[in-house]
Amino acid sequence: MMNLSIRQLTTFREVMRAGSISQAARALGRTQPAVSAMIAALERELGFALFLRAQGKLTPTPEARFFLEETEEILGRLDQARQTLAGISKLESGHLRVACHPAASGVFLPGALTGFLAGRPDVRVSLMMRTSRVVEDLIASQQFDLGFAEAPAPRASIRQTDFDLDCICVLAAGHPLADRAAIAPADLDGADLAMLFSEHPITARTRAVFEAAGCRFRHRFELQTFLPGLRLVAAGLCAMICDPVTAHGHLAQAGPGAGLVMRPFRPRVGTRLAILEPAHRPQSRLAAAFRDHLAAEVTSMRDGLAARLAP
Incomplete structure (x- = not known):
C-alpha cells in the first residue's frame, strides 16, 4: 500500500513545472540534494521511474505526465479544503438550518439573518416556518441547528434560552x-x-x-x-x-x-419566546455564533419596542 505525502506531491509538481531539480529547489527554498532525495523516495514508493536522467538532465516519463494530472487534482482539492476550513474557522462558510414560528418568519428572523450574514457570502441557510410545536419537535429530533418559537416545557432533547416579553x-x-x-x-x-x-x-x-x-x-x-x-x-x-x-x-x-x-x-400579559438548540449533538461554531446574534436581536427588539410605545 502506497504511503505518499503532500510534501512529495508538491515537490514533484514543482520539478515538473521548473524542468530541473536545481530550479525546483530554489522555488521551494530547499537544497538540491533534498529535492533529489524526495523525488527518489517518491519513485520508490510508486514503483516506477518518473524521470529519465542523462547528462545531468531530467526528462519526464509518460508515467510522470499522467501522474502530474493526478497530482494537480489532489493538490487542488486540498487547497479547496484548506480554504473551506479557513472559512469555517472564521465563520465565513457553512450551512445554517433554522426553524421558526410564523410570527418571526416574515420580518424578525429574516432581519436577524440579514445582519448576521453581512460579509458571509458563502454561508447557506435553510429557513423553515412551522408552528411552535412543530419547531420544538424538529429541534428535539436534532434535525435543525436552531429554532425560534414560543417557549416549550423543558425537554431533555432541547437546550433553550427563554425570553419573557410583554404583549x-x-x-x-x-x-x-x-x-x-x-x-x-x-x-x-x-x-x-x-x-x-x-x-x-x-x-x-x-x-x-x-x-x-x-x-x-x-x-x-x-x-x-x-x-x-x-x-x-x-x-x-x-x-x-x-x-x-x-x-x-x-x-x-x-x-x-x-x-x-x-x-x-x-x-x-407576558409571552415567553425561546431559542431552541438540539441537546444531543455538538453545535457548529457557525450555529453558536448565530444563536448569540439572535439572542442579542431579541433583546434589541424588546428594548426598541419599549422606547417606541410611549405616545
Whole structure:
C-alpha cells in the first residue's frame, strides 16, 4: 500500500513545472540534494521511474505526465479544503438550518439573518416556518441547528434560552384611546377584540386579566396568527393584544403611523419566546455564533419596542 505525502506531491509538481531539480529547489527554498532525495523516495514508493536522467538532465516519463494530472487534482482539492476550513474557522462558510414560528418568519428572523450574514457570502441557510410545536419537535429530533418559537416545557432533547416579553395593545390610529400612555382592561371592557384561538396561552392570559379586573372579554375575531388582525384593527373593527414579534414586524415594515397605534397593556400579559438548540449533538461554531446574534436581536427588539410605545 502506497504511503505518499503532500510534501512529495508538491515537490514533484514543482520539478515538473521548473524542468530541473536545481530550479525546483530554489522555488521551494530547499537544497538540491533534498529535492533529489524526495523525488527518489517518491519513485520508490510508486514503483516506477518518473524521470529519465542523462547528462545531468531530467526528462519526464509518460508515467510522470499522467501522474502530474493526478497530482494537480489532489493538490487542488486540498487547497479547496484548506480554504473551506479557513472559512469555517472564521465563520465565513457553512450551512445554517433554522426553524421558526410564523410570527418571526416574515420580518424578525429574516432581519436577524440579514445582519448576521453581512460579509458571509458563502454561508447557506435553510429557513423553515412551522408552528411552535412543530419547531420544538424538529429541534428535539436534532434535525435543525436552531429554532425560534414560543417557549416549550423543558425537554431533555432541547437546550433553550427563554425570553419573557410583554404583549402589546394595538389600536386604530383614530381610536379614542390612542392618546393613552397605556391601555388597561377597563378601557376595553366589552370592546371587540382580535385574539388567537381560545386555547392559546396569550388569549388565556388576556382573558384572565380581564376577569380579574371584572371586565368583559369580547373575543370577536379568533385568529391562528396575529398578522391578519393588524388589518382588522386598522379598519376600526377591533382592538388587539398581540405578541411583540408581530408588533415589531409591523413597525419595521410600515414605520410609524400606517393606521395603527401601539401601547403597553397593563397589567402586563407576558409571552415567553425561546431559542431552541438540539441537546444531543455538538453545535457548529457557525450555529453558536448565530444563536448569540439572535439572542442579542431579541433583546434589541424588546428594548426598541419599549422606547417606541410611549405616545
